[in-house]
Amino acid sequence: MTRRRADCRRRLLWTSLVAAVPLVALPAVDRVSASVAENRLAERIAARxxxxxxxxRVSIDGFPFLLSAARGAFPSVDVxxxxxxxxGRPVRASVELRDVAEGGGGYTAASADARFTAPFDSLGAGLGEGAILSADGDGRLRIDREVLGLPLTVVAExxxxxxxxxxxxxxASFAGRPxxxxGPRISAAFTAAEVVVPDLPGGLAPTRVSVGDAGVTLHAGGKNVRLA
Incomplete structure (x- = not known):
């Protein structure tokens, strides 16, 4: 009787282990599938x-991924x-896409919020030779340069x-004095630095511009954005 109970317990243990294997493996399979889809979408975006x-770099949020893939819709995709x-200015782009659906041979997001950041060291042209740009800590741009060997500092929005x-x-201050x-010389330098925003990908429209530690950022948004 005791041996029969032991055999029964062993069978129950093995049955539980066998049943648990798919549950343990499912998250790994789901993540691998998501990674493959992220790479495929990244390649399509690069080609477009x-x-x-x-x-x-593409990140598809949401678990289980396979369920979203079966529906052809993803709640969130970050690029x-x-x-x-x-x-020739370098730009770092960050795009948050919501409610991304597959159809028509591509992907479309119901809405998108984007940030395009140009680092400070790429923006000095037109503001004087040797101009150094930085954030002033209050959401504005600080420009430091020398004029006739004396320091000129301008804070701009x-x-x-x-x-x-x-x-x-x-x-503005020159040689430490406000x-x-x-004034005409300062205004002329900044007038020459005006930039017209080119057409943005996916029909995104510019909404505002800001200054942070990483550089100057153009914010943009859109609806029904064609991703790839």
């Missing part, structure tokens, strides 16, 4: 967007990429009007 440098503007980005000086930021 010629301004990209290398292959973008990170490096790109170059027509003027980037503004977006339609598709044009202007940088408006709001404070000067008028709207």
């Amino acid at each position: 967007q010629k301004a990209l440098v290398g292959t973008p 990170r990429a490096d790109a170059v503007t027509g003027e 980037p503004r977006l009007t339609g598709r044009t980005i202007t940088v408006v000086p709001v404070a 000067v008028d930021p709207s």
Whole structure:
């Protein structure tokens, strides 16, 4: 009787183990499938967007992935990429896509929020030789350079009007003394630095511009964005 009970317990144990194997393996299989889909989508985006440098990094959120894949819809897809503007400026792109659906041989997002960040060291052209740009800590742009061997510091606000980005000086000092930021020489330098935003991928529209530790960021958004 005791031996029969032991055999029964062993059979129950093996049955439980066999039943548990698929449950343990499912998350791994799901993650591998998601990784394959992310790589495939990244390659399609790279082929569609010629301004990209290398292959973008794609992350598809949500578990189980296989269920979303079967439905042909994903709640969230994040894309990170490096790109170059027509003027040769490097840009870091970050795009958050929501409610991405497959159809028509590609993918479309119901909505998208994007950030295109140009590092400070790529923005000095037009603001004077040797100009050093940084964030002033209050969401504004700080420009430091030398004029006649003396330090000139200008604090400016980037503004977006339609598709044009202007940088408006709001404070300035020369050799440690305050000067008028709207003076002709300073104003002329910043007028020359105006930038017209080119057409953005997927029909995204610019919404605002900001300054942070990483550089100057153009924010954009859109509806029914064609991804790849």
